[in-house]
Amino acid sequence: MRPARALIDLAALRSNYLLARELGGGKALAVVKADAYGHGAVRCAQALQDIADGFAVAAIEEALELRAAGIGAPILLLEGFFEASELPLIAEHDLWTAVGSPWQVEALAAFASPQPLTVWLKLDSGMHRLGLDVAGFRAAYARLQALPQVGSVVLMTHLARADELDSGRTAEQVATFAEATAGLDGQTSVCNSPALLGWPQVRSDWVRPGLMLYGANPLPQDSTLTSRLQPVMNLRSKVIAERWIEAGEPVGYGARFVAPRRTRVGVVAMGYADGYPQFAPNGTPVIIDGQAGETIGRVSMDMLTVDLTDHPEATIGSEVELWGGQALSLSELAPRCNVSAYQLPCALKRVAREYIGGQTQ
Known part of the structure; x- marks a missing residue:
């Protein structure tokens, strides 16, 4: 057998998750999209399921794989649904879905859900990728709150430059989020890995650690906090x-x-x-x-x-x-090769994975 292999330390993964939740001060969704950044989504979720508040994936296919493996914790679809035909599956498997486009709001309004759904309403606070502008966000919130098929609404946004500690863009996005959510009831979700590690003044009810779960530093410099990350x-x-x-x-x-x-x-x-x-x-x-x-x-x-x-x-x-x-480490190797620490494990394939340091099931 070809000897290339990746050893995945599940104890390190658990330690990194607990650090993220400690820094966030609330609840944390473990981001396991893209096959847990190349680490194996099912095995990683199984290793975290007794401590994780929930998981986040990119698409319903990834969520269904986790459900089939017995993961019963909340799972958020970060990109929401791509077609209205996915909504029955979302309801059947009790998935949470992001909503960031007017058509998704209308699709939910037209869907006779068998039980109320949890929606994460996404504001475009400056990333200019997915999400609604401030006026559209507030209008969508009002519409969703009036729908019987919507149980609760979490207010979310995504930070574009939190890994740049000298950039004013993060403060601008946080201010835009505060404006958009003023007077609205609901939990919030803002912080990604770089925000947790580099912006202690930015916090939310739910945090969404991704790269830091796998022990890589998303910031350009090391710090006391990043030194606590354990490579997975x-x-x-x-x-x-x-x-x-x-x-x-x-x-x-x-x-x-x-x-x-x-x-x-x-x-x-x-x-x-x-x-x-x-x-x-x-x-x-x-x-x-x-x-x-x-x-x-x-x-x-x-x-x-x-x-x-x-x-x-x-x-x-x-x-x-x-x-x-x-x-x-991933963070040390990546700049030498002119790639990002995110890209390296995500590109892994044709390499056997071996799991150590925890129950692999």
Whole structure:
């Protein structure tokens, strides 16, 4: 079997969730969309279900997968429903749905729900993606409150630049949200991971931690709070071949690395088709059998190469850690490769996941 694998530490996941809820001071929806950012939505939800106030996903397909796995906690559809035909399933499986467009309000009004639904009404406070403007938000709130098929309305918005601690945009969005919700009854949801970690003055009844659940820092700098995050994924593989090359010889596509000395090259079963970034530069740190090492040459689809010259004990089968564990964190690796820490685990595929540190069911 191909040795590429990702170890998922469920104890670390639980610790990060509890930190998010502590910082929020209220209830927290664990965001497990996109297969829990590549960590496995079902296993992650199972590990959190006894402590989580609820979960959040992008679409109904993700919610139904969790329900089929026995997850009975509230599940919010962050993008709401894409077609009115989804509403019977939302009612049947007791899902919560975001509403951020006038047509969704009208679809709810036309739906004879067998029981009242929980709606999260979304304000566009400045992200300019999903959501209603202030006037539309207040009008939709009044309409929803009058519908017998709507049980409760949570007031929500999404922050576009909370990861920029020197930006005034977050304060502007919070002020717009306060204006839109003035005098309206209902719980609120504003805070995402960067808001929880970097904006203590911004809080809401419900928080929606995403990236921080998986132990990555969404902010540009570390802090006392971000140091409490525990990495959840440790990406590993093994050396599958090794050879010596002479000084002046290239390695890999495009000859991006040319040996400055006689060099022992190790080939690792990990490539960009697995989710490791294709353009990780020469010298990207890795851990080889517990010792500091580095990549050389361009990452290819199925393989990458490392320098084994100063690792005389390393051989076929030696373990290489790519991120997490003793290797670089997602937040450290991402900027070296000109990608985001969000993208790295979400791109993971063709890699076996192994779960440690908790009940996996």
